[in-house]
Amino acid sequence: MQLTPEQRQEIETARSRPTETLRPTVPALEALLFQPLPVLDHGFVRVIDYLGDDAAVVQAARVSYGRGTKRVSEDAGLIRYLMRHRHSTPFEMCEIKYHVKLPIFVARQWIRHRTANVNEYSARYSVLDREFYIPAPEHLAAQSATNRQGRGAALGGDEAERVLGLLRDDASRCYDDYAWMLNEDQPDPARSGLARELARMNLTLNTYTQWYWKTDLHNLLGFLSLRADAHAQHEIRVYAEAMLGTLQAWVPITHAAFLDYRLGAITLSAPMLDAVRRMLAGETVDQASSKLSKREWGELTAALRMD
Numbered sequence: 001m002q003l004t005p006e007q008r009q010e011i012e013t014a015r016s017r018p019t020e021t022l023r024p025t026v027p028a029l030e031a032l033l034f035q036p037l038p039v040l041d042h043g044f045v046r047v048i049d050y051l052g053d054d055a056a057v058v059q060a061a062r063v064s065y066g067r068g069t070k071r072v073s074e075d076a077g078l079i080r081y082l083m084r085h086r087h088s089t090p091f092e093m094c095e096i097k098y099h100v101k102l103p104i105f106v107a108r109q110w111i112r113h114r115t116a117n118v119n120e121y122s123a124r125y126s127v128l129d130r131e132f133y134i135p136a137p138e139h140l141a142a143q144s145a146t147n148r149q150g151r152g153a154a155l156g157g158d159e160a161e162r163v164l165g166l167l168r169d170d171a172s173r174c175y176d177d178y179a180w181m182l183n184e185d186q187p188d189p190a191r192s193g194l195a196r197e198l199a200r201m202n203l204t205l206n207t208y209t210q211w212y213w214k215t216d217l218h219n220l221l222g223f224l225s226l227r228a229d230a231h232a233q234h235e236i237r238v239y240a241e242a243m244l245g246t247l248q249a250w251v252p253i254t255h256a257a258f259l260d261y262r263l264g265a266i267t268l269s270a271p272m273l274d275a276v277r278r279m280l281a282g283e284t285v286d287q288a289s290s291k292l293s294k295r296e297w298g299e300l301t302a303a304l305r306m307d
């Protein structure tokens with residue numbers, strides 16, 4: 001992750017001007033505010049602003065006149081109850097705004113989460129940086145044989161080297177052609193140069209883009225439950241993992257409840273529950289007698305660590 005000296009200076013300046021406020025603030029998140037947390041080779045996620053804290057969830061749930069908090073243990077109990085029973089609107093009272101730098105193919109997955117406010121860097125207005133995501137060798141994997149949406153073992157030897165070379169060379173060549181078509185850097189006076197909004201279509205999907213992304217705590221948890229999950233693609237999961245760290249700093253009680261009741265939990269279907277009950281009663285249950293599909297049975301046995 002490379003920041004220019006000017007960008008670093010802007011962050012320093014923003015961090016050097018504390019202001020007094022009556023609004024609740026969270027010291028652990030204030031410590032992270034504006035600081036880029038590196039993700040992938042050139043990406044980052046940084047918290048730009050936030051509204052509310054754990055107490056704001058409690059305050060909204062109790063529709064209270066003051067801060068709404070009682071003893072910490074009672075507040076934690078209430079937040080855990082809300083999380084367990086999917087009582088979502090108190091969590092919508094808190095908001096957070098991130099600045100994210102991410103490869104375009106990751107952005108395409110991310111943007112599917114519609115319950116956020118987004119403003120992306122304009123490649124019609126500005127020239128994109130010459131920065132491409134190139135996977136670390138251990139993440140350069142083959143197509144999974146068992147999961148059409150996943151990857152298997154890492155490529156090795158000559159094939160890995162050749163793939164890395166192609167990713168680097170193709171991205172560089174396309175970017176060089178982009179720069180040539182723009183005709184902006186050391187311009188050739190004999191050429192007009194292609195408009196930025198057209199020249200960008202030649203760029204590869206591993207080129208980095210940036211956006212501001214604002215969402216409420218409820219929808220952030222929805223995003224994290226899908227994207228910090230083992231089924232999510234590695235390249236978006238690492239962003240979600242960095243954001244989990246900011247969640248922990250911001251709303252530690254909600255974070256702990258989220259790990260217990262969402263991220264680390266599974267939902268059992270009625271037939272799954274029936275199979276578990278029969279096993280607990282001492283019956284030997286296999287896939288055929290469980291009446292679960294092969295896939296569901298695999299998910300159940302993996303969750304119960306029986307495989």
Ligand SMILES: Cc1cc2nc3c(=O)[nH]c(=O)nc-3n(C[C@H](O)[C@H](O)[C@H](O)COP(=O)(O)OP(=O)(O)OC[C@H]3O[C@@H](n4cnc5c(N)ncnc54)[C@H](O)[C@@H]3O)c2cc1C
Pocket residue numbers: 112113114115116149219222226227231232233
């Ligand atoms: C592992 C994985 C694989 C995926 N594969 C594919 C794929 O192959 N192809 C593909 O297209 N997508 C794919 N997706 C994207 C997925 O289908 C969702 O679009 C994405 O995860 C956003 O989820 P969401 O709708 O819950 O989030 P949000 O858009 O943030 O919505 C949150 C909730 O708000 C409500 N909501 C928001 N907007 C509307 C609306 N317009 N109408 C009604 N309700 C609304 C819904 O209740 C929704 O659940 C994949 C996602 C994951 C995690």
